[in-house]
Amino acid sequence: MNVLIIGATFGIGYELGKKYLDQCDNLILLGRTQEKLKNLKLEFNSKTTKISTFSLDVTDKINCQKIINEIIKEFKTIDLAVYCSGYYEPHDTFDIKLELFEKIFAVNFFGMINCFSILLPHFKSQQFGHLAAISSLAGFGGLPNSSSYGPSKAAMINYFESIKIDCDKNNISLSIINPGFVKSRLTEKNTFDMPFIMEADKAAEIIFEGLLGKKYDITFPIQMKIVFKILQVLPRPIYFFLVRILTKNI
Numbered sequence: 001m002n003v004l005i006i007g008a009t010f011g012i013g014y015e016l017g018k019k020y021l022d023q024c025d026n027l028i029l030l031g032r033t034q035e036k037l038k039n040l041k042l043e044f045n046s047k048t049t050k051i052s053t054f055s056l057d058v059t060d061k062i063n064c065q066k067i068i069n070e071i072i073k074e075f076k077t078i079d080l081a082v083y084c085s086g087y088y089e090p091h092d093t094f095d096i097k098l099e100l101f102e103k104i105f106a107v108n109f110f111g112m113i114n115c116f117s118i119l120l121p122h123f124k125s126q127q128f129g130h131l132a133a134i135s136s137l138a139g140f141g142g143l144p145n146s147s148s149y150g151p152s153k154a155a156m157i158n159y160f161e162s163i164k165i166d167c168d169k170n171n172i173s174l175s176i177i178n179p180g181f182v183k184s185r186l187t188e189k190n191t192f193d194m195p196f197i198m199e200a201d202k203a204a205e206i207i208f209e210g211l212l213g214k215k216y217d218i219t220f221p222i223q224m225k226i227v228f229k230i231l232q233v234l235p236r237p238i239y240f241f242l243v244r245i246l247t248k249n250i
Helices: 009-021 034-043 061-075 098-126 149-169 202-213 221-234 236-246
Strands: 001-005 028-031 050-055 080-083 129-135 172-181 218-219
Touching: 001 009, 009 028, 009 202, 009 218, 028 034, 028 061, 034 050, 050 061, 050 221, 080 098, 098 129, 098 149, 098 172, 129 149, 129 202, 149 172, 172 202, 202 218, 221 236
Parallel strands: 001 028, 001 080, 028 050, 080 129, 129 172, 172 218
Antiparallel strands: none
């Protein structure tokens, strides 16, 4: 089995990579930082899994096409590809920094599309494969101070829903992953309380098990999943009333 992890140098992507050591034939790790990738290759030591690393900037569509096509040429088949790259920065509703919106969407959504534009046709041609991406519970509904990050994650969720039926027809499995708060470089930027926050290795374990079972919806922790799923179906006046209470300290 050949496993491709995009955004493997930090956070969940890094911890998820560890889970696939000795679980696959080839583990292909992609990230922006050459030095970090070099260290990963030394750290991820395995007797049964070959570790390969490639430098990739997900916001550069030409770079994505070049690198992912190189990977396909070298490894022939990709069994599982997981998009873990992401960017987040909290900001005030009334301080709209266009560059920040552009960067968040460039990494979170269009970076994913840049990669999938090569991976999806490849999966269709081989008539199998498993495609996954890390979105967020923030994509389930609008939240205060999340007017750039939340919509970028909502776009990811909607995109997966949009391609699901066509992927089913071509034997391509999909998994959209929606974590709550996970300790990382991104959540370190938050100054508010983050309920049920978990370590990245614990989140990676949940994701690994979900991918193993080819679950479409991998949403956790369960407490926040229940709350957000209920909020999704409520009439908007009740939704805004409850969100106002739940986020009063943000």
